[in-house]
Amino acid sequence: MxxxxxxxxxxxxxxxxxxxxxxxxxxxxxxxxxxxxxxxxxxxxxxxxxxxxxxxxxxxxxxxxxxxxxxxxxxxxxxxxxxxxxxxxGLPTHFGGARKAAVVGGGLGSAIAYPQARSLLEGGAEVDAIVGFRSRELIILEDELAKASTRLFVTTDDGSSGRKGFVTDALRELIEGGAGYDLVVAIGPPIMMKMVCELTRRHGIKTIVSLNPIMIDGTGMCGCCRVTVGGQTRFACIDGPDFDGHEVDFDELIRRLAMYRADEAASLERWRDHVCRLEGGAIG
Ligand SMILES: Cc1cc2nc3c(=O)[nH]c(=O)nc-3n(C[C@H](O)[C@H](O)[C@H](O)COP(=O)(O)OP(=O)(O)OC[C@H]3O[C@@H](n4cnc5c(N)ncnc54)[C@H](O)[C@@H]3O)c2cc1C
Ligand code: FES
Known part of the structure; x- marks a missing residue:
């Protein structure tokens, strides 16, 4: 235990x-x-x-x-x-000697982006952390991210805190304002990472993403976590989870993540029923 x-x-x-x-x-x-x-x-x-x-x-x-x-x-x-x-x-992230980086986190991805930002900052890079949430009450790790970055930018979809809009809006403004990033690290929902990569590709900025396919063993044996990167099949658990975002087939990742939705919902329902029968009450 x-x-x-x-x-x-x-x-x-x-x-x-x-x-x-x-x-x-x-x-x-x-x-x-x-x-x-x-x-x-x-x-x-x-x-x-x-x-x-x-x-x-x-x-x-x-x-x-x-x-x-x-x-x-x-x-x-x-x-x-x-x-x-x-x-x-998985493999540790390699930042490739970046001197000025943007670390972009969407929702829970901000938690995963936090150690990346801290590691870049400790390595001597200038780090802009850009984190986005649907609304104010969902914001997490604001103090920690502020300490782990040179500048922290918070966005909310509804404008209840920070800049109204998506992380990609803030990132676009910073890039177009001449931030001069040599690296962007993007972590969050696949659609967010895809949008960040489309933006950074236009500006020729190297972009690392952290992929979250379904994983079972985490050691390269089951093949469940396969993703297509640069036209090649890779296993996210042993070849990643970080990859060059400009090479990732995000549409395939999004399709594969949706494959088990019905089974996952049924499994949660069965567990809720089980807990209700045991405790005579519903769970959170
Ligand atoms: C490398 C990696 C790192 C991750 N880091 C975090 C993290 O730091 N914090 C966090 O909250 N979540 C993280 N996740 C996602 C987390 O593993 C899932 O949310 C969790 O497995 C859901 O299990 P569940 O039974 O509660 O939900 P379920 O109802 O089973 O699934 C809900 C959703 O979670 C995802 N999921 C389910 N099972 C898996 C699985 N075996 N592997 C990957 N994704 C799955 C799917 O998108 C699914 O639609 C990470 C996933 C990967 C691959
Ligand atoms: S999780 Fe099984 S091969 Fe990656």
């Missing part, structure tokens, strides 16, 4: 967990992820390593509750154990 040392609610559906996993903490690098099973025999689910501390042995993950496994995890508290916690998996 991997003990939950600390749990913090970042917004109504996003929670941060610090988990005691010394061997993972010792080796973790920005861009890598873990695969966990909340309970014995449960589903495997991948989560990006948001932070790690080799001295205390803790690994931080930030989880958005979207379905059965993430909600099951949400029922666990400090002191509880997670059955399996495997990692670090």
């Amino acid at each position: 991997y003990k939950i040392l600390r749990k913090r609610e970042l917004n109504a559906s996003v929670k941060l967990y610090e988990v005691l996993a010394p061997r993972v903490a010792k080796k973790a690098r920005p861009g890598q992820f873990i695969v966990l099973r909340a309970r014995d025999g449960g589903e495997r689910a991948p989560f990006t390593i948001a932070d790690s501390d080799a001295a205390s042995g803790s690994v931080t993950i930030i989880v958005q509750e979207v379905g059965k496994t993430t909600r099951l995890l949400g029922t666990l508290g400090e002191g509880d154990g997670i059955s399996d916690f495997v990692g670090p998996l």
Whole structure:
């Protein structure tokens, strides 16, 4: 069992967990992820390593509750154990000596963008963090991102906080205003990453994206996480999850992510029924 040392609610559906996993903490690098099973025999689910501390042995993950496994995890508290916690998996991000970077995060992608921004800043780059949310109450990690960047730009779709509009609007203004980026890192929903890549391609700016296809084993064995990059089939779990965004077939990724929607909804319903029968009440 991997003990939950600390749990913090970042917004109504996003929670941060610090988990005691010394061997993972010792080796973790920005861009890598873990695969966990909340309970014995449960589903495997991948989560990006948001932070790690080799001295205390803790690994931080930030989880958005979207379905059965993430909600099951949400029922666990400090002191509880997670059955399996495997990692670090995937390749660490290579920033290629960038001197002026924009790190763009959409929604929960901001949590994944946070260690990337911090790593670039610690490496001596000037970093603009541009993070977008649907509305004010969904904003997460604002203080942390402000510390991990030279300048922080927040956008909301409805204008309830920061600049009204999408992250791509803010990025376009900065690029056209002469920001002079030599690297853009974009992490978020596939459609957002696709739009960022279309923009940066026009301006000839190298762009790294972090892909989130369905993953099962996370070690290159099941083939489930295949993506097409530069016309070649790649496995996001071992060849990524970071790739050159200008080479990624986003339309295929979006189609593949939608393939299991009906099964995922049915699985959540079955779990809700099960919990209701056990506890005589509905879950969050
Ligand atoms: C490399 C990588 C890093 C990720 N990092 C984070 C993170 O830091 N925080 C976070 O909240 N989420 C992250 N995700 C997504 C997370 O794994 C899914 O949200 C989670 O598995 C959903 O499980 P569920 O049973 O709650 O939902 P389900 O109802 O099963 O699925 C809801 C949605 O989650 C996605 N999903 C479901 N199962 C998987 C799976 N096995 N692998 C990948 N995606 C899946 C699909 O898009 C699906 O439509 C990451 C995914 C990948 C591939
Ligand atoms: S998750 Fe199985 S090959 Fe990548």
